[in-house]
Amino acid sequence: MARTDAGRLGRAHPPPRSTPLPGPAPRRRARQDDTPPKTAPPTRFREDALPRPLRPLSWARTRFARAGRDRGALSLELAIVFPFIIAAIFTAIMAGLWYHARNVALSAAQRGVETARVQGGTLDQGLSVAGDFLDRAGSSISGRAVTGSDGAIVSIEVTGRVDTFIPGLSLSIDQHASAARERVTAVP
Numbered sequence: 413m414a415r416t417d418a419g420r421l422g423r424a425h426p427p428p429r430s431t432p433l434p435g436p437a438p439r440r441r442a443r444q445d446d447t448p449p450k451t452a453p454p455t456r457f458r459e460d461a462l463p464r465p466l467r468p469l470s471w472a473r474t475r476f477a478r479a480g481r482d483r484g485a486l487s488l489e490l491a492i493v494f495p496f497i498i499a500a501i502f503t504a505i506m507a508g509l510w511y512h513a514r515n516v517a518l519s520a521a522q523r524g525v526e527t528a529r530v531q532g533g534t535l536d537q538g539l540s541v542a543g544d545f546l547d548r549a550g551s552s553i554s555g556r557a558v559t560g561s562d563g564a565i566v567s568i569e570v571t572g573r574v575d576t577f578i579p580g581l582s583l584s585i586d587q588h589a590s591a592a593r594e595r596v597t598a599v600p
Contacts, residue, residue: 502577510574510583513552517570520545521589524560524568531594535562542568553585565590 520542528538542558550556556572567590573582 506574506576506583509552509576510585513550513572513574514585514587516546516550517553517556517572517585517587518589520550520558521568521570521587524558525566525589525591528560528562528568529566529591529593531596535560535566538566538568542570546570554582564593566593 523545524538524540524542526538527533527541528535539558539560546553546556546558550572552574553570553572554575556570558568558570560566560568567588569586569588571584571586573584575582
């Protein structure tokens with residue numbers, strides 16, 4: 413073993429080269445002593461806090477520590493917003509039931525008018541057809557009534573209520589259909 417500059421036993425250093433090696437200059441790795449220490453941004457709560465060097469994952473610890481202050485915020489937001497969401501869902505369901513019942517009542521009135529307006533048809537037949545249609549398809553309509561008028565124009569009206577999820581609240585339905593009675597005329 414050869415003696416080194418410091419006087420300790422170890423491997424001898426090769427003599428320095430007088431000419432540079434061909435090719436690009438080798439990159440020198442920065443020593444830890446060459447770079448200034450990284451500092452964390454000062455906190456916004458303590459203005460007099462001195463910057464401190466960053467440690468590995470210290471940003472994550474800081475982030476999670478700040479998130480701890482918001483603990484329970486999502487539960488509170490849901491407790492405030494959730495009743496409005498449920499009310500919107502029930503409103504949409506009730507609007508759909510009302511629309512369905514309205515279409516059923518209109519279809520019953522139209523079927524009754526089509527039966528009563530033909531030659532040889534009577535208003536009683538039209539009212540009977542409308543009532544039978546409501547018995548088959550109109551279970552969503554409560555307190556229903558089928559009325560009509562006869563003459564040159566046949567008219568049938570279906571009225572009723574749609575019960576809601578809210579006790580004591582019911583939506584009313586009033587649909588009518590009318591058409592001219594068929595008659596045979598002579599061709600001139």
